[in-house]
Amino acid sequence: xxxxxxxxxxxxxxxxxxLFILTFITVAVTWIHIPSPWNVVVAIAIAVxxxxxxxxxxxxxxxxxxxxxxxxVMSVAFFLLMIGITLLDTxxxxxxxxxx
Amino acid sequence: xxxxxxxxxKLDHLKHYFVDSDQQFEASKMGMWVFLVTEILFFGGxxxxxxxxxxxxxxxxxxxxxxxxxxxxxxxxxxxxGSSLTVAxxxxxxxxxxxxxxxxxxxxxxxxxxxxxxxxxxxxxxxxAKGILPGSAYSYDGVEHEKANIFFSIxxxxxxxHGIHVLIGIGLMIWLVFKAKKKVFHSGYYxxxxxxxxxxxxxxxxxxFLFPLLYLID
Numbered sequence: 001x002x003x004x005x006x007x008x009x010x011x012x013x014x015x016x017x018x019l020f021i022l023t024f025i026t027v028a029v030t031w032i033h034i035p036s037p038w039n040v041v042v043a044i045a046i047a048v049x050x051x052x053x054x055x056x057x058x059x060x061x062x063x064x065x066x067x068x069x070x071x072x073v074m075s076v077a078f079f080l081l082m083i084g085i086t087l088l089d090t091x092x093x094x095x096x097x098x099x100x
Numbered sequence: 101x102x103x104x105x106x107x108x109x110k111l112d113h114l115k116h117y118f119v120d121s122d123q124q125f126e127a128s129k130m131g132m133w134v135f136l137v138t139e140i141l142f143f144g145g146x147x148x149x150x151x152x153x154x155x156x157x158x159x160x161x162x163x164x165x166x167x168x169x170x171x172x173x174x175x176x177x178x179x180x181x182g183s184s185l186t187v188a189x190x191x192x193x194x195x196x197x198x199x200x201x202x203x204x205x206x207x208x209x210x211x212x213x214x215x216x217x218x219x220x221x222x223x224x225x226x227x228x229a230k231g232i233l234p235g236s237a238y239s240y241d242g243v244e245h246e247k248a249n250i251f252f253s254i255x256x257x258x259x260x261x262h263g264i265h266v267l268i269g270i271g272l273m274i275w276l277v278f279k280a281k282k283k284v285f286h287s288g289y290y291x292x293x294x295x296x297x298x299x300x301x302x303x304x305x306x307x308x309f310l311f312p313l314l315y316l317i318d
Contacts, residue, residue, distance in 0.1 A: 004122075004125075004195065006192060006195045006196070007188065007192060009189065009192065012185060012188045012189060012192065013185070015185075015188075016181055016182065016184070016185035019181045019184075020178060020181060023174065023177050023178060023181065023311075026311075026312055026316065027170065027174050027316065030170070030316050030318060033318075039317075040317075043312035043313070043316055044309075044312070046312070047308050047309050047311075047312050047313075050305075050308045051305045051308055051309070054184065054301050054304060054305050054308070055301070055305065058184050058185075058187075058188050058297075058301045058304075059297075059298055059301045059302075064129075065126065065130075067130065068129065068130060068133045071130075071133045071134060071136075071137050072133065072136070072137070074137070075136070075137035075140040075141060076140070078141060078144075079140060079141060079144040079147070082141070082144055082145070082148055083144075083147070083148055083151055086148050086151075086152060087151065087152070087155065090152045090155065090156070091155060
């Protein structure tokens with residue numbers, strides 16, 4: 001089975017340092033005021049990279065059974081579906097924005 | 101584990117309905133991943149609320165997030181990433197039969213988790229003092245937007261639910277420390293450590309998204 005991958009301490013520190021650097025970058029890019037839609041794109045892109053690093057190397061999905069990877073991927077897919085279908089409603093309402 | 105120890109292999113943990121330790125470990129881990137799927141969708145609902153309201157009131161998010169202190173948000177991000185590292189180190193210690201290292205790493209993780217909650221407490225109480233409360237209790241007039249309370253309701257729901265998860269994580273890790281002290285864990289059986297680790301990393305991942313979405317809008 002693939003379930004007992006043992007990462008070296010050096011490797012785990014490397015992963016954490018990569019995450020610290022990405023955290024610094026995501027704060028630093030707000031200092032140079034990227035124009036409107038792109039600042040959100042950059043922030044989300046960095047967060048996605050960080051989440052992938054955590055799930056692959058801290059949560060060991062990189063070495064894990066493909067079924068667990070599939071579970072994770074499907075949860076993200078259904079989350080995106082939830083966003084997509086909700087926005088199809090809320091972005092195209094002819095009524096004004098509700099009071100709440 | 102494939103390498104059977106020369107002394108007798110400890111199998112107290114093995115339930116009779118599993119073929120071997122590995123099968124039991126894999127089954128537990130898969131069960132945890134199924135739970136994490138429900139967690140992602142649980143928080144997903146709140147992220148959808150965030151996205152819908154941001155699409156309706158983009159200018160509100162820009163104004164209201166000024167009230168959040170980027171510095172402390174960044175510190176908390178670093179604290180959680182550090183705690184993810186120590187949890188990964190705790191799992192590594194358990195895999196290598198270093199029970200002392202496991203306990204030390206768990207304590208550091210608990211300490212970092214408490215640091216996170218203390219910072220969150222100061223952030224919340226500073227806002228409460230100003231009258232920034234969720235929903236209809238909102239009474240702050242520093243944000244010039246009629247829907248200002250909506251941003252902070254979403255903020256409190258997302259960070260509050262995340263904070264509850266941190267508290268549960270602290271509880272789980274204290275439980276792990278007690279189990280480890282009773283010599284329950286060894287390189288052949290550390291499933292609860294592995295599974296709590298997975299949970300803790302997910303809590304970290306959720307904060308990785310909350311931080312830029314709430315604090316870094318300007």
